[in-house]
Amino acid sequence: MAGLDIIHSQVISCTKCDLCKTRTRAVPGKGNSNAEIVFVGEAPGRSEDLRGEPFVGAAGKKLTNMLEKAGLSRESVYITNVVKCRPPNNRVPTEQERRLCIEYLNDEINIINPKIICIMGNTASNSILGKGEITKNRGKTIEKDGRIYFLTFHPAATIYNQELIPVLEKDIQNLVKALDEIKNA
Numbered sequence: 001m002a003g004l005d006i007i008h009s010q011v012i013s014c015t016k017c018d019l020c021k022t023r024t025r026a027v028p029g030k031g032n033s034n035a036e037i038v039f040v041g042e043a044p045g046r047s048e049d050l051r052g053e054p055f056v057g058a059a060g061k062k063l064t065n066m067l068e069k070a071g072l073s074r075e076s077v078y079i080t081n082v083v084k085c086r087p088p089n090n091r092v093p094t095e096q097e098r099r100l101c102i103e104y105l106n107d108e109i110n111i112i113n114p115k116i117i118c119i120m121g122n123t124a125s126n127s128i129l130g131k132g133e134i135t136k137n138r139g140k141t142i143e144k145d146g147r148i149y150f151l152t153f154h155p156a157a158t159i160y161n162q163e164l165i166p167v168l169e170k171d172i173q174n175l176v177k178a179l180d181e182i183k184n185a
Helices: 002-012 046-051 058-069 095-112 122-129 164-184
Strands: 037-041 078-081 116-120 141-144 147-152
Touching: 002 095, 037 095, 037 122, 046 058, 058 164, 078 095, 095 122, 116 122, 116 164, 122 147, 147 164
Parallel strands: 037 078, 037 116, 116 147
Antiparallel strands: 141 147
């Protein structure tokens, strides 16, 4: 956990970009340091900015519910974002903000060394894999640089489009199946 503690300290004192001027709190990842699954979203929202924890607002509640339906607990996984500070008005993080922050994410992933990384949404997909089009690629497993990634919608999408709820629930269940296949391979 010491490595994650160092990253946590670096994130909360980071001044690499102008988001440090508008944030209430920086939001490092949180969860099991030995997690087999790491979930990666875009950036903190209002609730996350206020509490300094990832996925604690409406989208986080949806994610927690879907994890539980798939037999996972928040305590068993690690949850983080590409960008660690809330962009003003919840705008999409800029390319520069993502580039300056990606080192923290890479360090988190390298320390945890999960069996699979669940990328949630276009911004995370663009930042990590260099491709968006989450609607076209969701539910797919992709291997890149020796890591296995599973792509799905961001839970916030289900707030605005209720029809995505069963789709994301099914994706999380398929993520668990993919993890089982990786472990049994």
